[in-house]
Amino acid sequence: MTDPKTLSPPSLETHVAARDETFLDTNELVINMGPQHPATHGVLRVILRLDGEKVMGLECVIGYLHRGVEKIAENRTYTMFNPYVDRMDYVAAVSNGLGYCEAVEKLLSVEAPPRAQYIRVILTELNRIASHQIWLGTHALDIGAITPLFYTFRDREEILKIFEKYCGARLTTHAFRIGGLQYEAYDGFEKDVKNFISFFKPKIDEYEELLTTNRIWLERTKGVGVISGKDCIALGVTGPLLRASGVKWDIRKAQPYANYKNFDFEIPVGLNGDTYDRYIVRMVEMRQALRIIEQAVEGIPEGPIMAKIPKVLKPPVGEIYHSIEAPKGELGYFIVSDGSTQPYRVRVRPPSFVNLQALDQMCRGQLVADVIAVIGTIDIVLGEVDR
Amino acid sequence: MNEFMQYVQKYLDKDVTVSPGAFGNIPAGIFWATVYVLVVFAGVSLGVICMNWLERKILAHMQVRLGPMRVGPHGLLQPIADAVKLLIKEDIIPAEADAVVFWVAPFIVTLAAFTVFVVVPFGPAHAITDMNIGILFMLGVSSLSVLGIVTAGWASNSHYPLIGALRSSAQMVSYEVAMGLAVVSAILMTSLHGVGFFGVGGPTTSGTGTLSMIGIVQAQQEQQVWFIFKFFPLGLIAFAIFAIAMIAETNRAPFDLPEAESELTAGFHTEYSGFRWSLFFLAEYSAMMAVSSIAVTLWLGGWLRPFPNALGGHAWDLVFAFVPGLTFLFLAGMTFYNVRRMPQHPFFKIQTMGLAAFGATLGLTGLVLFIPPVRDRVGDIFWFVAKVAAFMYLYIWYRGTFPRYRFDQLMKVGWKVLLPIGLGVLILTAGVGIVGLEMAQHVAH
Numbered sequence: 139m140t141d142p143k144t145l146s147p148p149s150l151e152t153h154v155a156a157r158d159e160t161f162l163d164t165n166e167l168v169i170n171m172g173p174q175h176p177a178t179h180g181v182l183r184v185i186l187r188l189d190g191e192k193v194m195g196l197e198c199v200i201g202y203l204h205r206g207v208e209k210i211a212e213n214r215t216y217t218m219f220n221p222y223v224d225r226m227d228y229v230a231a232v233s234n235g236l237g238y239c240e241a242v243e244k245l246l247s248v249e250a251p252p253r254a255q256y257i258r259v260i261l262t263e264l265n266r267i268a269s270h271q272i273w274l275g276t277h278a279l280d281i282g283a284i285t286p287l288f289y290t291f292r293d294r295e296e297i298l299k300i301f302e303k304y305c306g307a308r309l310t311t312h313a314f315r316i317g318g319l320q321y322e323a324y325d326g327f328e329k330d331v332k333n334f335i336s337f338f339k340p341k342i343d344e345y346e347e348l349l350t351t352n353r354i355w356l357e358r359t360k361g362v363g364v365i366s367g368k369d370c371i372a373l374g375v376t377g378p379l380l381r382a383s384g385v386k387w388d389i390r391k392a393q394p395y396a397n398y399k400n401f402d403f404e405i406p407v408g409l410n411g412d413t414y415d416r417y418i419v420r421m422v423e424m425r426q427a428l429r430i431i432e433q434a435v436e437g438i439p440e441g442p443i444m445a446k447i448p449k450v451l452k453p454p455v456g457e458i459y460h461s462i463e464a465p466k467g468e469l470g471y472f473i474v475s476d477g478s479t480q481p482y483r484v485r486v487r488p489p490s491f492v493n494l495q496a497l498d499q500m501c502r503g504q505l506v507a508d509v510i511a512v513i514g515t516i517d518i519v520l521g522e523v524d525r
Numbered sequence: 526m527n528e529f530m531q532y533v534q535k536y537l538d539k540d541v542t543v544s545p546g547a548f549g550n551i552p553a554g555i556f557w558a559t560v561y562v563l564v565v566f567a568g569v570s571l572g573v574i575c576m577n578w579l580e581r582k583i584l585a586h587m588q589v590r591l592g593p594m595r596v597g598p599h600g601l602l603q604p605i606a607d608a609v610k611l612l613i614k615e616d617i618i619p620a621e622a623d624a625v626v627f628w629v630a631p632f633i634v635t636l637a638a639f640t641v642f643v644v645v646p647f648g649p650a651h652a653i654t655d656m657n658i659g660i661l662f663m664l665g666v667s668s669l670s671v672l673g674i675v676t677a678g679w680a681s682n683s684h685y686p687l688i689g690a691l692r693s694s695a696q697m698v699s700y701e702v703a704m705g706l707a708v709v710s711a712i713l714m715t716s717l718h719g720v721g722f723f724g725v726g727g728p729t730t731s732g733t734g735t736l737s738m739i740g741i742v743q744a745q746q747e748q749q750v751w752f753i754f755k756f757f758p759l760g761l762i763a764f765a766i767f768a769i770a771m772i773a774e775t776n777r778a779p780f781d782l783p784e785a786e787s788e789l790t791a792g793f794h795t796e797y798s799g800f801r802w803s804l805f806f807l808a809e810y811s812a813m814m815a816v817s818s819i820a821v822t823l824w825l826g827g828w829l830r831p832f833p834n835a836l837g838g839h840a841w842d843l844v845f846a847f848v849p850g851l852t853f854l855f856l857a858g859m860t861f862y863n864v865r866r867m868p869q870h871p872f873f874k875i876q877t878m879g880l881a882a883f884g885a886t887l888g889l890t891g892l893v894l895f896i897p898p899v900r901d902r903v904g905d906i907f908w909f910v911a912k913v914a915a916f917m918y919l920y921i922w923y924r925g926t927f928p929r930y931r932f933d934q935l936m937k938v939g940w941k942v943l944l945p946i947g948l949g950v951l952i953l954t955a956g957v958g959i960v961g962l963e964m965a966q967h968v969a970h
Contacts, residue, residue, distance in 0.1 A: 169684050169688075170684075191688070191932060278928065281928040282778065282779060282781070282927070282928040283929075284584075284588065284924070285587060285588050285925050285926065287588075288588035288589050288590060289588075292589050348926070349928075352927070352928065354779055354928045354929070355928050357930070357934050358928055358929070358930070358934075505931060505932065507782075507931045
């Protein structure tokens with residue numbers, strides 16, 4: 139037997155001393171979960187301290203997917219950096235693009251024309267649904283229900299088809315440009331979106347049928363990973379996690395951006411702040427997103443899709459912070475301009491990274507199986523955590 | 526030599542009502558028992574191969590995908606390809622593992638899973654042997670597999686397998702209690718000889734119970750009731766307890782915690798690969814079949830055909846005797862329908878021919894099953910296997926539908942729900958049985 143820390147054989151004294159504890163060894167078990175583990179959603183590494191199956195504490199090790207996106211921004215022009223933001227939260231690329239474009243527009247003091255705003259909202263909300271679908275499928279898979287994964291991916295395909303028809307890409311869409319849109323909506327865009335709405339409404343019921351009242355699902359999610367609204371605010375946790383803990387905070391309502399103030403929709407709020415409430419909040423959010431899309435697609439105005447902006451972007455010296463409600467929470471961009479064509483500094487406030495901090499607090503005292511459920515319910519994308 | 530042929534002679538004359546193990550402790554008896562062992566072993570292995578393909582296909586179709594489609598027509602040769610892959614894989618024993626125990630563990634599990642089939646009665650004469658403690662033997666041997674799992678987890682000398690093994694042992698031990706109680710209430714029913722649909726009232730015969738697997742089915746035959754319906758709903762509840770406990774016992778979804786892939790990667794067999802891993806796989810599926818056989822024997826009338834009361838008589842017997850052949854012809858028909866649907870491109874020529882050959886084999890088997898001597902001898906095997914197959918489908922269905930229980934919840938279900946209900950059912954069964962018997966005797970006097 140070798141000492142795992144030093145990789146050297148233990149001395150005789152320690153060996154004899156250890157022998158007495160052989161049968162009543164109550165040491166904590168330290169388990170390394172990840173970075174290659176089926177349920178850590180990519181390359182998250184969690185070091186668990188266990189007492190039997192009870193979690194005494196845990197530590198996240200991140201950075202395996204670090205690509206230095208923020209540093210890259212300093213060497214690219216404002217336009218050139220636009221596609222890079224899609225690679226952060228790659229399951230909600232459209233939201234990332236929207237946040238960045240709006241931040242730069244704010245810096246330039248321009249506003250996208252109404253038609254562009256409407257199409258942006260439609261695509262962003264479609265992407266919110268797609269992101270929540272991935273969350274639902276993988277979350278259910280982690281808890282042991284394999285079938286929802288295939289259902290959600292089947293239906294997400296319809297959203298990706300619309301993206302593909304619109305801009306040619308399915309995942310990292312690069313759908314928006316600073317100042318508006320590059321592409322006019324294709325012929326039949328509105329029809330496709332309307333078809334999707336009528337197609338998807340019964341599908342949400344189908345997901346809920348499999349899970350919402352499933353006894354095992356209830357037992358696995360109720361009272362698991364509870365976090366209070368106060369703790370959420372203290373940790374900076376945002377998005378569905380915050381709302382499930384009873385805080386009605388949605389940037390679409392609180393600090394309306396794009397043209398969300400034109401649409402009628404509701405913010406679902408949970409009561410207990412447990413995994414089940416977060417599940418319900420996200421399911422309702424999908425329905426509300428459909429509502430927004432429905433209104434937006436009815437009201438797309440005619441007009442230009444690009445604001446009048448110069449070919450070479452040289453924002454005035456200054457700094458700007460702009461945040462949007464991404465599917466996972468508050469996605470903010472802090473951009474410092476020194477007046478040149480390239481940003482002096484871009485800082486991204488990613489929801490996944492901040493929300494992941496709550497993992498320790500949510501898991502402490504729970505069981506190993508709950509850690510999996512909680513990682514799923516936080517809904518992280520490692521590309522965004524590590525950037 | 527005469528003795529050896531005597532059995533065959535008697536078998537063909539339909540005289541044989543005993544299993545070869547009970548044929549006598551003579552060379553001929555041992556010889557025929559050995560033949561049966563080989564046949565059953567081959568049959569179970571074939572069943573595992575079929576289950577491998579069926580599970581992937583059925584699960585795939587539940588999940589809006591196709592499943593294996595490339596190796597052979599409709600992926601029919603996939604299990605063979607998998608088996609070959611597993612056999613030629615590198616055999617890894619981790620450096621830190623306890624090599625001997627690591628080596629032994631899969632054999633314990635496989636042995637336990639296969640030995641159980643010694644007493645499984647596929648028919649009154651179609652069992653390797655008829656032990657008078659058959660059901661006890663079966664429960665005892667099948668719980669040996671937990672030993673293999675614990676040693677596998679321990680010998681791997683790694684955290685995930687260790688937790689998997691601990692979970693597994695706790696789970697199997699606690700569910701065996703509920704399972705045993707359900708079994709006892711079924712055994713009790715063999716001694717409570719009320720005749721009739723619910724097993725209450727009517728003429729009674731003197732009651733002695735039996736632990737023999739064949740005896741249990743014969744008791745259901747004599748009492749003209751499957752035990753699932755006896756003392757309705759007591760039999761049904763006991764059956765339900767067993768049906769839940771047996772899923773936990775075989776570590777299948779939604780109780781597949783020992784190998785919960787999203788938590789423990791692969792649980793107790795994380796460190797196993799290649800042939801040793803395939804032994805665990807083989808053991809898991811044959812254990813599933815074994816516990817299903819217990820359920821079928823105890824509650825679903827074993828080899829007896831369905832509707833013995835409502836559709837009784839020789840005419841119906843004859844009609845049901847055609848079902849095995851018709852089933853195979855139906856399968857052959859489905860296969861030929863799919864042969865028609867195969868793509869016409871020459872690239873698919875061999876696959877189409879292979880599928881047609883498969884269909885022809887099924888059809889020929891169906892035709893053979895119509896020949897009167899064969900028809901009479903395989904009826905019992907067919908019904909037994911069909912009932913077990915229904916359980917196998919349920920296993921797949923559960924896997925496609927349910928999330929996984931958490932460990933403490935699993936224990937709660939076992940100790941706080943199944944165990945008290947099992948005890949209650951046992952007491953009620955005994956009470957109802959005795960009261961019913963008294964009443965019946967009172968009427969008879």
